Amino acid sequence: MKGRHVTGTVVLDSSLTPGARLLPVALQAVRFRGGFWEARVDLVRQVTLRQQHDQLVATGRIANFHRAAGAIGGEFNGRYYNDSDVYKWVEAASFSLATHPDPELEHRLESVVSAIASAQQPDGYLNTYFMFDLAADRWADLTNKHEMYCAGHLIQAAIAHHRATGRRTLLDVSIRLADHICTTFGPTARRGTDGHQEIELAMVELFRETRDRRYLDEAVFLLEMRGQQPPVVGGSPYHQDHLPVREQSEAVGHAVRLTYLACALADVAMETGDKGFGVAAHALWASAFERKAYVTAEYRAPADEPSRISRFSLG
Structure with missing residues (x-):
């Protein structure tokens, strides 16, 4: 794939990423004018x-x-x-x-x-x-x-x-x-x-x-x-280690770890075309932000039981 040119400093560089639909926007191309x-x-x-x-x-x-x-x-x-x-x-x-x-x-x-x-x-x-x-x-x-x-x-x-x-x-x-x-x-x-x-x-x-x-x-x-037997990081939903990542579809466990996991799945899917990673990333997004997020878009694990599996629960 030929590169798509981006001038300036970018946070995430998807200019050579086969599965990326959008070009990154350089920081220098963005200006806030008041407000x-x-x-x-x-x-x-x-x-x-x-x-x-x-x-x-x-x-x-x-x-x-x-x-x-x-x-x-x-x-x-x-x-x-x-x-x-x-x-x-x-x-x-x-x-x-x-x-x-x-x-x-x-x-x-x-x-x-x-x-x-x-x-x-x-x-x-x-x-x-x-x-x-x-x-x-x-x-x-x-x-x-x-x-x-x-x-x-x-x-x-x-x-x-x-x-x-x-x-x-x-x-x-x-x-x-x-x-x-x-x-x-x-x-x-x-x-x-x-x-x-x-x-x-x-x-x-x-x-x-x-x-x-x-x-x-x-x-x-x-x-x-993640999700292997024997487990390498405890095997619990808290660490998203309860299932292989391609089989994970419900947002459970530590919220920050979950979002990092989903973003990594999306990144790898874009670079490699791995459909299993892509499907899992979309499923975790839907679970977290369609069923477990506040109206402010905040997503976090339930405070009383951070590893529980529930389709509708707020932290």
Whole structure:
């Protein structure tokens, strides 16, 4: 298929995707002129991103990377998934800079990118929680510890940074991490996937960014690991691990994980033409947003029993 040209920075690049019906719209092609959205976008750009960065520093999330690199001592700060908050900020700051150059924000961003890059291990592994005394526990608890989830957010942040700035520092970090995952988990390696979906989306987008088919194949493998026997992430509806993904049609379990799963199914279906993935994605959408969403379009798992299977239930 010939590429369809898009000028500018895009969030999701479907310009070479065989099953995509629409071209992505570049961020630079969109302008808010007054009203509800312009005020809120300006607030995020001018205030929120800076306050978020201040909090990443104050809570030790940035320091975790310096500690992992051996630049400072001390204990790990926060929860085992804290790295993902840093990566989400990098993604947001990068896309903001794509449309609104800001030297001060760019300086903050590049200092964070440098800290992340310094923490990567020689084999490509990168997760600041599993360092030093916890290094032996890497990939030991796929159900709960969010290692691939954090990796997925790093990959998406790296793609955003590359598309917005043209710099490869973080993209190269993400490629080494993705290669480590592909070597560790796969048809000829270890069975496994993550209890919290996200890595699948990231692998598809890394394929789109690099055109390296290994990453798309890895996304397919990670999706197909769900619902297997014996289960690799607990086998519960909470983790959408109760059935093979092609057989899932009811939105159940953790709501964020479910939406990440459905988006990954749609992405892979568009790239590969896999009708089973496409049918499942449409079914999960219908279940979540036609029968389990509020009038505000909010979808979430029922608070009292997040894994229950019910056609009409609100969280």
